[in-house]
Amino acid sequence: MTGIGTIDEGRVGHACLIPDSEDHLWEATAAFVADGLAVGERVVYFENDTADDLLGRLADDRVPVSGALADGGLLIVPTERTRQLCAFPVPDIVELMRQTICESESEGWPGIRLAGESRELLPIGGLRKLVAYETAVDGLLAQHPSAGMLCRFDRRFFDDEAVAAMREIHPTELVTPALYDDTLLRVTGSAATALRFAGEIDLSNRPQVRRVLETALDAALRSPYATTDITIDLASLRFIDVAGAVELVHAAETFPDTHRLVLVGARPGVHRVLDRCGAPFAPQLEVVPREEGE
Amino acid sequence: MRITSTPEATRLRHGVAFYDTEVDLLAQLVPVVEAALAAGRPIALALRPTTEAALRGQPTCDLADAVALTRPDGPDGPSGQTLAARWARELRTLTAAGRQDVCVVIEHWDAFDGSDGGFWTELDAAANVALSDLPVAMTCFYPAYPLHEAVLSGARRNHRTVLRSGRIADNADYLSPQEVLRASPAPAPMVLGPPDERRTFGAWALNEVRASVATMLLAAGFGRDRADDVVLAVNEIATNAVEHGPGDAEVYLWLDADGFVAEVHDRGVLGNPLLGLMAPHPAEPRGRGVWIARQLCDSLHVWANAEGTHVRLRAAP
Numbered sequence: 001m002t003g004i005g006t007i008d009e010g011r012v013g014h015a016c017l018i019p020d021s022e023d024h025l026w027e028a029t030a031a032f033v034a035d036g037l038a039v040g041e042r043v044v045y046f047e048n049d050t051a052d053d054l055l056g057r058l059a060d061d062r063v064p065v066s067g068a069l070a071d072g073g074l075l076i077v078p079t080e081r082t083r084q085l086c087a088f089p090v091p092d093i094v095e096l097m098r099q100t101i102c103e104s105e106s107e108g109w110p111g112i113r114l115a116g117e118s119r120e121l122l123p124i125g126g127l128r129k130l131v132a133y134e135t136a137v138d139g140l141l142a143q144h145p146s147a148g149m150l151c152r153f154d155r156r157f158f159d160d161e162a163v164a165a166m167r168e169i170h171p172t173e174l175v176t177p178a179l180y181d182d183t184l185l186r187v188t189g190s191a192a193t194a195l196r197f198a199g200e201i202d203l204s205n206r207p208q209v210r211r212v213l214e215t216a217l218d219a220a221l222r223s224p225y226a227t228t229d230i231t232i233d234l235a236s237l238r239f240i241d242v243a244g245a246v247e248l249v250h251a252a253e254t255f256p257d258t259h260r261l262v263l264v265g266a267r268p269g270v271h272r273v274l275d276r277c278g279a280p281f282a283p284q285l286e287v288v289p290r291e292e293g294e
Numbered sequence: 295m296r297i298t299s300t301p302e303a304t305r306l307r308h309g310v311a312f313y314d315t316e317v318d319l320l321a322q323l324v325p326v327v328e329a330a331l332a333a334g335r336p337i338a339l340a341l342r343p344t345t346e347a348a349l350r351g352q353p354t355c356d357l358a359d360a361v362a363l364t365r366p367d368g369p370d371g372p373s374g375q376t377l378a379a380r381w382a383r384e385l386r387t388l389t390a391a392g393r394q395d396v397c398v399v400i401e402h403w404d405a406f407d408g409s410d411g412g413f414w415t416e417l418d419a420a421a422n423v424a425l426s427d428l429p430v431a432m433t434c435f436y437p438a439y440p441l442h443e444a445v446l447s448g449a450r451r452n453h454r455t456v457l458r459s460g461r462i463a464d465n466a467d468y469l470s471p472q473e474v475l476r477a478s479p480a481p482a483p484m485v486l487g488p489p490d491e492r493r494t495f496g497a498w499a500l501n502e503v504r505a506s507v508a509t510m511l512l513a514a515g516f517g518r519d520r521a522d523d524v525v526l527a528v529n530e531i532a533t534n535a536v537e538h539g540p541g542d543a544e545v546y547l548w549l550d551a552d553g554f555v556a557e558v559h560d561r562g563v564l565g566n567p568l569l570g571l572m573a574p575h576p577a578e579p580r581g582r583g584v585w586i587a588r589q590l591c592d593s594l595h596v597w598a599n600a601e602g603t604h605v606r607l608r609a610a611p
Contacts, residue, residue, distance in 0.1 A: 042540075197346065200504075202533065203500055203536065203537055204498050204500065204501075239501075239504065239525075239526075241526070241530065241533060241583070242526070242583040242586055243533070267518070270523070272523070276589075277586075
């Protein structure tokens with residue numbers, strides 16, 4: 001049955017994610033991968049033309065991966081192989097997964113995390129095959145407590161019936177709340193004054209962006225403990241229009257003298273729009289460009 | 295579309311001089327240039343090649359440091375507003391360095407009259423807006439008897455002063471650029487063939503417009519940064535169309551030998567015929583999008599007719 005929780009007790013188990021948006025999907029997947037790498041586990045990602053999305057989001061999150069890619073800590077199974085696997089009968093797929101888990105155990109990895117695309121199963125075998133596969137995987141993971149798996153079911157590809165069936169099979173559903181998500185823009189926050197924008201800001205979500213900024217300032221002003229900086233991580237912001245950039249600059253200009261708006265990780269395109277909209281001339285606005293590292 | 299303008303102090307001095315003959319033209323032009331040189335003022339010019347050669351031939355006119363402004367031209371035919379925006383950029387650089395007002399001399403050239411000479415009316419009206427905040431003294435030399443009547447009537451209405459016998463006098467016929475363009479609207483550019491892609495969009499599908507443009511630009515070999523800038527330019531025009539127009543708008547996209555072309559059509563009424571020509575005031579949060587789009591494109595032409603408001607923009611890689 002469905003239990004709702006976050007993966008932070010060390011035991012991942014068999015978790016499902018029903019993402020609100022593309023940015024939610026990569027946020028949760030990258031966090032799952034990063035958490036595994038951080039504790040020295042092996043992570044295996046079955047890609048389906050999506051490795052760039054995952055690696056892009058990990059780079060946005062400043063998660064170093066080159067070491068893990070080199071020493072086998074992070075294995076990316078190529079698209080062709082992923083699709084091939086999905087075409088196998090369920091017992092064969094599960095057997096290959098069992099081998100993967102045992103291999104990693106015998107190589108001495110303290111744990112293994114698996115994630116990837118199971119949507120290729122649908123066109124091949126329909127919901128029946130998907131249910132059989134996930135049920136078998138659940139049994140396999142029960143025998144290997146050090147192994148965990150994140151299964152993502154995007155509503156664009158999985159209908160209500162499939163999503164309900166998947167929730168039934170997975171012991172855990174990964175839920176990561178957002179302050180706002182309209183599928184174009186996702187706003188999350190680790191604190192009321194530390195926000196993160198992922199996606200695109202344009203005419204369609206301009207009022208919501210303004211509201212988010214007002215709420216953050218309000219929280220900063222009300223709490224005696226809150227920092228005087230309101231920080232927004234823009235690393236995963238792919239587009240901002242002129243009015244959106246003006247909104248950010250204008251927000252900083254209307255802050256009380258004691259407070260600042262700090263925008264970190266802006267991509268070059270976003271940074272240029274901010275510059276054209278007066279960001280360099282707003283004393284209470286600091287734009288910290290993205291560090292091009294890994 | 296909506297008028298957004300913050301009145302700024304006008305620093306531009308924009309006058310006209312009419313000449314009968316080539317001899318008369320030089321007789322009026324040379325003293326203007328001599329006076330600027332004597333005062334140590336920077337000079338920028340857009341003259342017919344024969345006039346420029348004759349001017350440079352004058353022993354009193356050392357034009358070694360003079361800056362040539364961009365010529366009216368372009369694959370869509372000349373666009374007065376595009377050229378005025380370009381001149382504004384060129385002159386802004388010149389005035390930023392300067393201690394002195396810049397002297398600009400312009401001459402009518404019938405090669406760019408098009409079908410009716412309306413280009414010159416649009417250019418002068420657009421210059422009144424685009425250059426308004428620049429410390430520039432611009433004198434435009436027009437024939438007293440041009441082929442197209444529109445050239446003369448536009449010149450009479452667009453200039454605040456008129457140079458007669460070496461003296462500057464107020465021009466009683468002057469009208470604001472808005473009034474001039476209400477009577478003589480900016481023309482439609484030359485018609486292009488069927489677009490490579492067309493899309494109807496509303497406020498909630500701007501991301502799809504951006505995705506189409508980005509895909510086209512990257513496939514055509516535009517670099518990442520240039521593509522980002524052009525996507526922003528199209529986004530701003532498209533945003534304007536659905537924000538101020540009544541409902542859905544349409545975007546047409548082309549790739550041709552000169553690069554990328556986009557047109558955005560809405561059914562709104564063009565309130566301000568000189569959209570985005572003036573640098574927006576920092577305190578004015580609106581009206582900046584079209585101005586930035588003009589800075590990012592090689593040309594951006596706005597026109598209106600009974601069907602609505604139309605914008606064509608061009609960008610090379």
